Amino acid sequence: MPCWVNGAPADGVSVADRGLAYGDGVFETVRVACDGPVLLPYHLQRLQEGLLRLNIAVDWAALEQEIRQYPGWRQPGVVKLIITRGSGGRGYGTVNVQGPSRVFSAHPAPQYPERYTQLGVRIYSCETRLSINPQLAGIKHLNRLEQVLARQEFQSDSCQDQYQEGLMLSQSGCVIEGVLSNLFLVQDGSLHTPDLSQCGVAGVMRRWLLEQMQECGIKVNVGPVTLQDIELADEWFFCNSVYGVWPVSHWENRTWTVGPLTAQVQQWVKDRWQF
Amino acid sequence: MPCWVNGAPADGVSVADRGLAYGDGVFETVRVACDGPVLLPYHLQRLQEGLLRLNIAVDWAALEQEIRQYPGWRQPGVVKLIITRGSGGRGYGTVNVQGPSRVFSAHPAPQYPERYTQLGVRIYSCETRLSINPQLAGIKHLNRLEQVLARQEFQSDSCQDQYQEGLMLSQSGCVIEGVLSNLFLVQDGSLHTPDLSQCGVAGVMRRWLLEQMQECGIKVNVGPVTLQDIELADEWFFCNSVYGVWPVSHWENRTWTVGPLTAQVQQWVKDRWQF
Known part of the structure; x- marks a missing residue:
């Protein structure tokens, strides 16, 4: 082509x-x-x-x-x-x-193993941080050195990476997104996703999921998210428009299984696009 | 060519x-x-x-x-x-x-009017701010959207811009640099230039001037610079390796004439490279 x-x-x-x-x-x-x-x-x-x-x-x-x-x-x-x-x-x-x-x-579409979707992915904590700049936040501009540096932290020369996605914080220490996707988390029954008005890319799958949630009457808190929120999360997942939804199975010393909200969101994506 | x-x-x-x-x-x-x-x-x-x-x-x-x-x-x-x-x-x-x-x-080298060097330049205060990111600070990488946005603030369609350079602050409000050059200022007899460890480009002319100053026993404070420091400056100038040294003549409602330190620094550049 x-x-x-x-x-x-x-x-x-x-x-x-x-x-x-x-x-x-x-x-x-x-x-x-x-x-x-x-x-x-x-x-x-x-x-x-x-x-x-x-x-x-x-x-x-x-x-x-x-x-x-x-x-x-x-x-x-x-x-x-x-x-x-x-x-x-x-x-x-x-x-x-x-x-x-x-x-x-x-x-060609990237070929990810089925288990990333079914069992979840391992998340690396990136040291590279996202600059704060409201003028550039949200849009997908071509200044992507931070993502390149963050991706280098957990890539490996072998075909199989040990980690599938990296968690990125802002310069002020807020949880913002993954290197190539956005994130949602559930804590004590309430759903959260980071606010992207200061930095980060506002993913289109994130937007679609937010709209689905609203249609279903599921309240989402779009606001600051801290590392402690992640530690206390009952379930969390990453999403983008190329791979869909990946539940998190491992991060630092914690493990998670695929939670009910994550499963529901995955079902939406499967019903709509078969992936 | x-x-x-x-x-x-x-x-x-x-x-x-x-x-x-x-x-x-x-x-x-x-x-x-x-x-x-x-x-x-x-x-x-x-x-x-x-x-x-x-x-x-x-x-x-x-x-x-x-x-x-x-x-x-x-x-x-x-x-x-x-x-x-x-x-x-x-x-x-x-x-x-x-x-x-x-x-x-x-x-071709950009052709600037002689008066920029001799009488000084008008400085615009940019609203676009520089992101803080120590990993990327100092080097001249290709992620330059902030400079592009800042330059747009004071460019004009006519051949002659009203402002020749724009003053840029960091996201935290520190004075860092111009859009295309670095800056030095003299206040009460002491010389200052912004620290560039958090953001900004470490210009090669800035480096050469710092070395010349050291050789001549002129002490320079490399550290945080505030807008108030600029307001109180007795003289200040911008420098880069393409145009040399431009004294500041106008900024906000203040005016300056070419000060003795600026004149000395210009003489160094002229003696060494005839510009």
């Missing part, structure tokens, strides 16, 4: 692209199931919000049309969309930038 | 490059004067330090040789060096990345 750069098959971008120079853009990684893309409208909304937040001017109707025309949607896997401000400008300045640049690529 | 990508003339990088995907790399912008590059050893040291900090493995001797062979050094202007981790890996993971990628390009 060919990549598209600015609407045509290509495999490179200009060395002057501001995505390369400054991470000046946003991206989305969309799972494509047998019957089409998963949560595409939510991905597109976050993309649009990100472009707005970074003041990247786009003709949204034309961009959306180009995205929908990409042939990568026709086969199961993942499609990655990168939109940068484009090329040019003077230093950091954005006057006279030619853009935006659009880079679409299709890839 | 052609760009070099991985040692050969080219004008594009792979769409799979991690510099584009995550800003996973570092860069340097080196001024080339008539008699050769300015402060190149300092640029190379910061580049090497950045690669080390990001755990990007390179054959440093080979990389340095390739950098020195780039024909862009032969004419006055600026040379930009971008080193990314390379292409590949799985998501944020860095196992099996093919790299590093090396992108060298040559450009």
Whole structure:
């Protein structure tokens, strides 16, 4: 499946692209199931919000049309969309930038063992922390060095990682998210997920789950979450739009089994997208 | 002057490059004067330090040789060096990345009016703040959205900007740097420059000036700087390796003339590099 750069098959971008120079853009990684893309409208909304937040001017109707025309949607896997401000400008300045640049690529879906979903995953406590910056919080921009450094802490050269996800705190010590996903926890019957207004990525699966919960009358507290909250959690899970929902089985010296809320949430995802 | 990508003339990088995907790399912008590059050893040291900090493995001797062979050094202007981790890996993971990628390009030097150096510049107070992250502080990595957003605050579509540089604070309100340069200030006869261990870019001109000051027995306090310190400053200036030293003439409702320490520092730069 060919990549598209600015609407045509290509495999490179200009060395002057501001995505390369400054991470000046946003991206989305969309799972494509047998019957089409998963949560595409939510991905597109976050993309649009990100472009707005970074003041990247786009003709949204034309961009959306180009995205929908990409042939990568026709086969199961993942499609990655990168939109940068484009090329040019003077230093950091954005006057006279030619853009935006659009880079679409299709890839096989990552193959995770079934047991991650069924029995849960082992969570690593990352030392790398997430910077606090409300201007950049929530959107999926291209400045992702913190995730790269955090991922390095628990990756291994072998095929099988000992840990499947890493827990990340903010610089001020609040629990925020995983390296590649968001988290929810249940404590004494009440459900919590970290507030992402100061840092973190507002995942589209997190958003969909929050909406499902609201529809079902399940109250969720979106607010500060501490390490102690995790220690006292009766169950907790991570979620993203590529793998769905992973219960946590191990973290530090504690173990958990798949709890009832986690099982219910997994059922929603299975009923809706068969994963 | 052609760009070099991985040692050969080219004008594009792979769409799979991690510099584009995550800003996973570092860069340097080196001024080339008539008699050769300015402060190149300092640029190379910061580049090497950045690669080390990001755990990007390179054959440093080979990389340095390739950098020195780039024909862009032969004419006055600026040379930009971008080193990314390379292409590949799985998501944020860095196992099996093919790299590093090396992108060298040559450009005309920016032409600033003489009066910026002689009479001083107008400084804008940026609302965009710098994230605190000691792991990334000091190095010149490719995650530069904060600078892009800050620069947008005071750029204008006309050729002549009303402000020449923007003052940036950390998320905790400390004075850190300009959008594209570092700063020094004199208050009651003592010289200060912000500590950059929590955020900011440790400029090579700042480093050279600190060394000159030490050689001349001029004590500099490298530590926290507040807005009140700026308000009370008798003189202050910005510096980088492309334009040299700009005295501040206007900030908020205050004005300054070029002070004696600033004039001395400008003389050092002029004596050494004629700019």
